[in-house]
Amino acid sequence: MAEQHTSPPPTQSRPVMAAARRSSSFLREHQQYRPPSKPENHYGIDTVVEDLQAHSVSPPRDISSAFKGIPSPENPPTVVEGQTHELSHPNCTPLPGSVTNRLMATLFYKSTAPRVSNAIPSPKQVPSPKTSRSPSLRAAEPDLPPTMAPSSSLETFPLEPPATEPEPLDHLYGSYVSPMCIASFLHLMSTFPLPAGSSDLHSAHRCLHLDPAHKEHHPLVVELTLSPAPAADYLPLKDLRKHELIYRFEREWNVDVALRSDTLWRRYPRLVVFDMDSTLITQEVIDLLASTIQDPPDLAARVADITHRAMMGELEFDSAFRERVKLLTGLPGTLFNELRPVLDVTNGVKPLLKALQRLGVKTAVLSGGFLPLTSWLAGELGIDYAHANEVVIDETTGRLTGEVKGRIVGKERKRELLIEIAEKEGIPLEQVVAVGDGANDLLMMEAAGLGVAWNAKPMVQMEASSRLNGDSLLDLLYLFGFTQEEISQLTA
Template identity: 45%
Template sequence: MSNFTATLLLSSTPRKSPPSTPPPQTIDSTYITETIRDAFSCLCTKVYLNLLLDTWKPLSTDSLSTATAVEVTIIDPTSSGIQIRALKGYSELKEFEYIYNVDVALQEDSVFRKHKRLVVFDMDSTLIEQEVIDELAAFVGVKDKVAAITESAMRGELDFTASLRSRAALLNGVPSNVFTTLKSNGTITFTPGAHELCKALKKLGCKLAVLSGGFQPLAEWVKSSLGLDYAYANTLEVSADGQSLTGVVLGDIVNAERKATLLKEIASKEGVDLRQVVAVGDGANDLVMMREAGFGVAFNAKPKVQEEAPSHLNSGTLRDILYLFGFTAAEVEELVD
């Protein structure tokens, strides 16, 4: 038999896309109520998983009755994870999440769950709230056009490498000091909880990296601001007179495959077992690195990404990721203090 942990978090953001056949009603709760816990227990029973009722543990508060994040131990009698994979793919789990506006993350209950050593992040719409290339496009009046391509690429509808080159070409003529401008005028903002999460992870001894399909100048700024250890992103060519961008992307593009390769290279360099690596992102180009990591989190991600990622979290703050590692609110406060 194998033990797994299920973490249930009440979403603080609007419900995700409904299942193909939406349930007749949805239920809004302030807490993970007994009704929600009972409904989840029933789901587990349907796929022959043994949920240990006496292991329900509140994470966000000291009491189960007022918790918005809880965890519970599940036993998979097959010892192979077959039944857990069945639960992950179960259409009724998606309905459960939609009805109660709850995110469910399933992980093997091992020493590696709480002891992470490397966490890699996407940048745009993950560590920061904007898609940087869209903001660059605003300087030459093509933001709407570029944003539409970006949205489609992040949903996985377009090849990322080709779409980046086509979007970058539209940036010809953007002032070369644009990255300094974006940083200084308040256009680029960090996602709530980014600083606290990175501070907590550093206290735990984790190495941190940003692997971005965006651009190196801002990735370096994010690295410096959050105390990260690595930053990899794309480089835009500057005109011969140094005054503007040419719209050409230099070198290898940091696409989905490149992110996964970088994740493995950093882990190898730092001597980190991949089971102790976490990848966090929001776009289709983050899925490959999520699968390479021991644990992947789709944060406020596109619907397709939420369905395919190892786990998903819809929250107003990145610090809620710490609940997925089994930390309580009191422990989180100690880590971010």
């Protein structure tokens, strides 16, 4: 029987890691726990690190829409290290086919005239008949509540006590155009209706003048751009300037608010017309003349009273001027020359006129005073045009006769002269500015593109399109959008 050979069992080969199972991580190959193939809702750090190549934890971002340079919630602006850049696209140039409808508001803080609280105190008790109250009650109430009349007689007290003035908020938040002041103004403007089709009010601001005396350089003049302007069919700009909320805001924050439409002509005036008395100079010439007359002794006071009432609009200017000139009968004609050194030019006038001349702006003075002094002052200041009243001087005695030659330069004549000068120079009225303080200046202010009341009488402040109540007439340049730095260059 043949011997049967049996082959030895095959030798088991050494385990070899398949290529599909090989990894560059020793720990991964020898760990006992393997994470699931797909990440769960809760991602641990191990899952994120180990399966980062196979799975994306963050949702994919759609980058198909190209960034067009306009910040939006989907494409927010990026701040690059080392610089800060702010974009205010709603106030940039309008879209093709649309028209700019922006309102410019210039806020002037009246630092030279800080307002104190004008709150009306409770009225003091007025003695009333003994039958009204017992003596013990009258002694126990020396000061009545502000809501009660202090008398039992309606003839001695009005039916309602005077309304209290708003508290001066600049005392609380800073004696300058503070951030709270700007925020309050923007909130106020947001209460006015917008034009049809507009839903949001956009704004931007810039400081035009900083307080050099304060170490933190607080802003004293701030220009705000509001887009769009309030609906003109609901509240025209002329009425918006007189709105009681605007007036109350000015009282609260001790500021003047100048509102103008943002037009091309706002930044490029070509003719500026000034009143003379109490505008270019701080005095009234006719009062200076009257003060030289000693007999009668009350003449100066009588003339000053007529002047004040005429400037307030209580008297018709032409007749009031003739009445005052009549009182000056007998004064020597040489007195006009003697008054030249006495004239006090308003602060800021000389640098203002220098700046206007460097800008190529024509200037004129239209005065309800006297031509000899007006012409002389215009020559001294370099003003291009000068018009005023001519008084009659007796050739024999050399003294005033108390009469006026030709038409009185009153409110109607001032408007006519402004229009004549503008037509002669080929300047549209939109580029004309008129500055004055009295009621006889209102018509020329209305004819000009911009009328500015300078430390004016109450009625003039209310009727003029803008008002300035500072201590320097140089502030006029801020209404054109010039900054403090630019004004310094113009007046250097």
